[in-house]
Structure formats: C-alpha cells, structure tokens
Amino acid sequence: MSIRRKNIKLKGKHYNIGVYTYHNGRIRLRYENSIECHDITLNLEDVYIDNGKVILDPFIKSNGLLKVLKKCRIIKEICGSINYNYVDVPVAILNMGILRTYDYDGVIKHLEKVSTYE
Numbered sequence: 001m002s003i004r005r006k007n008i009k010l011k012g013k014h015y016n017i018g019v020y021t022y023h024n025g026r027i028r029l030r031y032e033n034s035i036e037c038h039d040i041t042l043n044l045e046d047v048y049i050d051n052g053k054v055i056l057d058p059f060i061k062s063n064g065l066l067k068v069l070k071k072c073r074i075i076k077e078i079c080g081s082i083n084y085n086y087v088d089v090p091v092a093i094l095n096m097g098i099l100r101t102y103d104y105d106g107v108i109k110h111l112e113k114v115s116t117y118e
Contacts, residue, residue: 006102008068017074019099019106021113027054027094031065040065044084049091053079056090066090073098 007014013033020028022043029040042055049055056078060066069075076093083089100107 005104008072008102010063010065010068017099017102019103019110021110025114027110029054029094040069042089044089047082047084053091053093055082056092058087058089061090072102074102 005016007016008031009015010031015031015033017040018030018032018037020030022028024043024045026043026049027041028043030037031040032038038059039057040060042057044055047055056066060069066075073095076095078090078092080091081088082091096107
C-alpha cells in the first residue's frame with residue numbers, strides 16, 4: 001500500500017520531509033527533493049537532550065525553513081537553545097502525529113529502532 005506523502009514549500013520549491021535515525025537512536029530529519037537534500041536536525045552526541053526533543057540546525061532559522069515547519073505544525077515549539085561551539089543552537093519538540101503525514105514509514109522505522117535502544 002502506497003501512502004501519499006505531504007510536502008512543504010520553501011522558496012518556491014517543493015520538498016519531502018524524510019525521517020531517519022542516527023546511529024545513537026536520535027531522530028534525524030531531512031528536507032529533500034530529487035535534486036537536493038539538507039539536514040534539519042543535528043546529532044551533537046556529547047549534548048544531553050530529553051526524549052522527544054531534537055537539536056535543530058541553526059541554518060534553518062536564516063533560510064526560512066523554521067517558519068515553514070512551525071506553520072505546518074511539524075515543530076510544536078522551540079523549547080530552548082544550547083550554546084555549542086559559540087553558536088546558539090535551537091532545541092525543539094516535534095509533533096510526531098503531524099510528522100507521520102509527511103513520512104509515515106520513516107516515523108514507524110524510527111520508533112522501532114528506538115525501542116531496541118531502550
């Protein structure tokens with residue numbers, strides 16, 4: 001069964017949101033199309049974050065993607081920031097229910113992998 005994926009629009013281009021898992025079990029988000037792909041999240045392994053929170057790439061603030069992700073409700077809220085190597089990096093809470101409409105298979109695979117880490 002093929003599930004139709006929603007996509008986002010950024011600067012006139014359409015992108016899919018891809019959900020993956022870093023090797024340490026944290027969720028990895030990417031925006032991608034047939035030509036390009038970029039990470040939304042960072043995997044700062046030496047930084048502790050609570051479950052359900054992600055570290056966002058600071059670049060998404062300046063390129064306008066953060067506004068798009070908030071408008072689409074993929075990001076529930078920005079719950080703080082950390083200073084990593086003299087750069088303020090936002091920390092956010094994701095809306096996994098909404099994220100499923102963008103990449104259902106990716107969310108399910110991530111949740112299965114996370115359950116093996118626990």
